[in-house]
Amino acid sequence: MSSRAEIAVPPASIAKPTRVRFLIIALVFVITSLNYADRSTFSIAGASASDELGLGAIETGFILSAFAWAYAAAQIPGGLLLDRFGTRPVYIAAIGTWSTFTAIQGFAGFLTGAAVVAQLFVLRFLVGLCEAPSFPGNARIVTAWFPARERGTASAIFNSAQYFSLVAFAPLMGWVVHTFGWRAVFFVMGGLGLMAMLAFAAFIRDPVRHKWANRAEVDLIREGGGLVELDSQKGKRGDPTFTWNNVRQLLANRMMIGIYLGQYCINVLTYFFVTWFPIYLVKDRGFDILEAGFVAAVPALCGFVGGVAGGVVSDKILARTGSITLARKAPLLGGMLLASLIMAAAYVESRWGVILLMSLAFFGKGVASLGWAVMSDVAPRKLAGLAGGVFNTFGNAAGIVTPIVVGVLVANAGSFDTALVFVGAHCLLTIVAYFVIVQKLERLELVP
Numbered sequence: 001m002s003s004r005a006e007i008a009v010p011p012a013s014i015a016k017p018t019r020v021r022f023l024i025i026a027l028v029f030v031i032t033s034l035n036y037a038d039r040s041t042f043s044i045a046g047a048s049a050s051d052e053l054g055l056g057a058i059e060t061g062f063i064l065s066a067f068a069w070a071y072a073a074a075q076i077p078g079g080l081l082l083d084r085f086g087t088r089p090v091y092i093a094a095i096g097t098w099s100t101f102t103a104i105q106g107f108a109g110f111l112t113g114a115a116v117v118a119q120l121f122v123l124r125f126l127v128g129l130c131e132a133p134s135f136p137g138n139a140r141i142v143t144a145w146f147p148a149r150e151r152g153t154a155s156a157i158f159n160s161a162q163y164f165s166l167v168a169f170a171p172l173m174g175w176v177v178h179t180f181g182w183r184a185v186f187f188v189m190g191g192l193g194l195m196a197m198l199a200f201a202a203f204i205r206d207p208v209r210h211k212w213a214n215r216a217e218v219d220l221i222r223e224g225g226g227l228v229e230l231d232s233q234k235g236k237r238g239d240p241t242f243t244w245n246n247v248r249q250l251l252a253n254r255m256m257i258g259i260y261l262g263q264y265c266i267n268v269l270t271y272f273f274v275t276w277f278p279i280y281l282v283k284d285r286g287f288d289i290l291e292a293g294f295v296a297a298v299p300a301l302c303g304f305v306g307g308v309a310g311g312v313v314s315d316k317i318l319a320r321t322g323s324i325t326l327a328r329k330a331p332l333l334g335g336m337l338l339a340s341l342i343m344a345a346a347y348v349e350s351r352w353g354v355i356l357l358m359s360l361a362f363f364g365k366g367v368a369s370l371g372w373a374v375m376s377d378v379a380p381r382k383l384a385g386l387a388g389g390v391f392n393t394f395g396n397a398a399g400i401v402t403p404i405v406v407g408v409l410v411a412n413a414g415s416f417d418t419a420l421v422f423v424g425a426h427c428l429l430t431i432v433a434y435f436v437i438v439q440k441l442e443r444l445e446l447v448p
Contacts, residue, residue: 015214015215015216016216017214017216017217017219017220018212018213018214018216018217019217020207020210020212020213020217021145021146021150021154021207021213021217021221023203023212024141024145024203024204025141025142025145025146025154025157025158027199027200027203027204028138028141028157028158029157029158029160029161029164030161030196030199031095031134031196031199031200032134032135032138032158032159032161032162032165033161033164033165033168033169034165034169034189034192034193034196035098035131035134035161035165036161036162036165036166036274037165037166037168037169037173037189037192038098038099038102038127038131038189038190038193039067039127039131039274040165040166040169040170040173040274040275040278041102041105041173041185041186041189042063042064042105042120042124042275043064043274043275043276043277043278043279044170044173044174044177044185044278044292045173045177045182045183045185045186048177048181048182049108049182052182053108053116055116055117056411057407057410057411058407058408058411059117060279060407061403061404061406061407061408061410062117062121062403062404062407063117063120063121063124064124064275064276064403064407065275065399065400065401065402065403065404066120066121066122066124066125066128067124067125067127067128067131067399068128068271068396068397068398068399068400068403069125069128069400070125070126070127070128070129070132071128071129071131071132071396071399072128072392072393072396072397072399072400073129073393074128074129074132075132075136075388075389075390075391075392075393075396076247076386076389076390076393077132077389078090078094078132078133078136078389079133079136079386079387079388079389079390079392080386080389081133082133082136082137082140082388082389083383083386086231087137087140087141087144087204087231088200088201088204088205088231090133090137091133091134091137091200091204092197092200092201094130094131094132094133094134094137095193095194095196095197095200096193096194096197097126097130098127098130098131098193099189099190099191099192099193099194099196099197100190100194101123101126101127101130101190102127102186102189102190102193103186103187103189103190103191104123104186104190105120105123105124105127105186106183106184106185106186106187106190107183108120108123108183128399132389132392135372135388135392136388136389136392138158138372139155139372139375139376139379139388140231140388141204142154142155142158142372142376143227143376143379144206144207144221144227144228144229144231145207145221145228146221146224147220147221147223147224147225148224148225148376148377149224149315149318149319150224150315151315151373151376151377152311152312152314152315152318152327152328152370152373153308153311153312153314153315154311155311155370155372155373155376156307156308156310156311156312156314156369156370156373157307157308157311158372159307159311159369159370159371159372160303160304160306160307160308160311160366160369162270162273162274162303162307163300163301163302163303163304163306163307163362163366164300164301164304165300166273166274166296166297166300167297167300167301167304168297169189170278170294170296170297170300171294171297172188173185173188173189174278174291174292174294174296176188206228206229206231207221207228207229208228208229245446245447246380246383246386246446247386247390249444249446249447250386250387250390250444251390253444254437254438254439255378255438255439255440255441255442255444256378256390256391256444257437258433258434258436258437258438259371259374259375259378259391259433259434259438260390260391260394260395261394261429261433261437262332262371262430262433262434262438263371263391263392263394263395264394264395264397264398265398265426265427265429265430265433266336266365266368266369266371266395266426266427266430267395267396267398267399267402268398268401268402268422268423268426269339269342269361269362269365269423269426269427270365270398271398271399271402271403272402272406272419272423273299273300273303273362275399275402275403275406276403276406276407276410276416276419277296277358278292278296280416281295281296283416284415284416285351285354286351287351295355298355298358298359299355299358299359299361299362299363300362301359302359302360302362302363302366303362303363303365303366304366305363305366306335306362306363306364306365306366306367307366307367307369308366309366309367310331310335310366310367310368310369310370311370311373313330313331313367314327314328314330314331314370314373315327317330317331324377324441324442325439325440325441328370328373328374328377328441329434329435329438329441331367331368331370332367332368332370332430332431332434333368333431333434333435334364334367334368335364335365335366335367335368335369336364336365336368336427336428336430336431337364337427337431338360338361338363338364338365338367339361339362339364339365339368339424339427340361340364340424340425340427340428341357341360341361341364341424342357342358342361342420342423342424342427343420343421343423343424343425344357345357345358345361345420346416346417346418346420346421347417361424361427364427365427368430371391371395372388374441375387375388375391377441377442377443378441378442378443378444379391379443379444380443380444380445380446383446387444398426402423405419405422406419406422406423409422
């Protein structure tokens with residue numbers, strides 16, 4: 001009987017791997033969708049709020065930029081916190097605090113002691129501060145849970161949440177504003193964020209510590225280059241720590257400079273979409289706020305499809321050629337050329353022609369959005385948090401510049417035409433960054 005029992009139960013080494021990593025990335029996708037929805041709450045509420053609160057285009061632009069001032073400035077500290085304390089505790093704290101400050105924005109104008117512009121600026125600044133660890137945290141989760149051959153798709157999935165966010169939440173937020181008023185959208189999104197915090201706390205662990213992941217899955221990830229003990233080993237003697245020498249090497253490397261510039265340029269389009277786009281639909285194209293919520297979901301859906309497609313195509317190219325450089329750059333080239341069509345919207349009169357151009361542009365932008373996959377490929381092995389923080393600092397500097405520049409261009413021109421050209425030109429500059437400055441993509445090894 002003993003012999004039969006041994007035959008009946010396969011050894012752990014040949015057991016079929018579980019697929020917990022796909023549940024992990026699904027949860028990260030949902031939380032990142034909420035993350036982006038919280039960034040765009042004022043975009044949806046902005047038309048109604050600006051009328052009630054007496055905000056002009058330039059004032060609105062500064063309020064929309066407030067998030068990015070803090071978000072960009074806190075990227076390196078956020079990455080350091082992730083490397084020091086691990087993804088799980090830092091991310092849990094981040095979700096809870098950014099959701100709380102999102103909800104408090106619903107009280108703007110009722111608070112005393114400060115002008116409403118200052119109130120909204122400070123509250124959105126605090127949301128940005130608390131969201132800073134989110135994308136470096138996502139990159140760490142992908143690095144820990146996915147072998148190299150799956151990272152392009154995994155990174156594309158969480159990155160495409162920026163588009164799905166408006167697919168799922170723009171209609172919801174538009175309906176909430178239309179039905180209950182602009183303040184209600186902040187209360188609803190803050191409450192959903194707190195629920196997401198509980199889900200993250202219950203489910204996210206390192207692969208080696210996760211009860212649902214069997215040894216076969218952990219071995220598959222480890223053998224494919226995944227750092228399955230990334231958080232479990234934090235703080236051990238001999239691990240690299242933050243030094244200005246490390247930062248200097250990240251900032252002085254030609255490959256990294258090109259990647260940073262490329263991410264900045266891509267995020268110009270991202271921040272136009274999550275800040276001014278719904279307002280553009282209302283103010284420049286004549287949609288009402290309820291229509292704008294649903295219409296904004298169309299190019300967002302195209303961006304989502306493009307984002308997933310870009311990751312899948314990138315991983316297939318990698319599987320066939322073995323070249324990280326070709327696998328990441330080829331989708332980026334095609335995607336950014338398509339995204340530059342956003343400039344043509346300045347010359348089209350038809351409302352639905354504009355939506356078609358926006359949809360093509362955001363599909364292309366989604367295909368090209370492989371920056372976080374690139375970071376998983378090139379970041380120094382044990383400084384993923386710091387490297388991701390520096391990368392995201394540059395990328396989100398676009399969130400400071402874009403809302404303000406668009407606000408000034410709109411105020412001066414009386415329309416969004418020059419703003420659309422400004423955004424589209426950055427798509428072409430992204431191509432220059434990756435094909436002129438960045439050469440071969442390879443993991444950066446820092447010198448002690």
